[in-house]
Amino acid sequence: MRMVFKYIDILGESAKSFEDAVQNAITETARTVKDIRTAEVMKMNAIVNSDKIVEYQAVVRVAFKVRRKEE
Structure with missing residues (x-):
């Protein structure tokens, strides 16, 4: 089965x-996103x-698995 991931900042x-x-x-x-796989710190501010x-402050790019309806 292929996996697809989505990124959000x-x-x-x-x-x-x-x-x-x-x-x-x-x-x-x-709290709202399941299957978080990676977190990349993109930027830090003070x-x-x-x-x-x-x-x-930290801008974090989070990758999570996209779930299909049947999962």
Whole structure:
């Protein structure tokens, strides 16, 4: 059987770290998307206020298996 995958880009955020931002993106995506297979960090940003990082952001490209109706 052939498998087909779809990619979507997700923006995760965290006040703690880039790692948490990536994990938040995956965790939230998994609530509605099943069979996540890979996650690729595409971009990282830091929001700065008064010379301090106040938020970490990660754009994550998530790949998941496309399911057929009979699955």
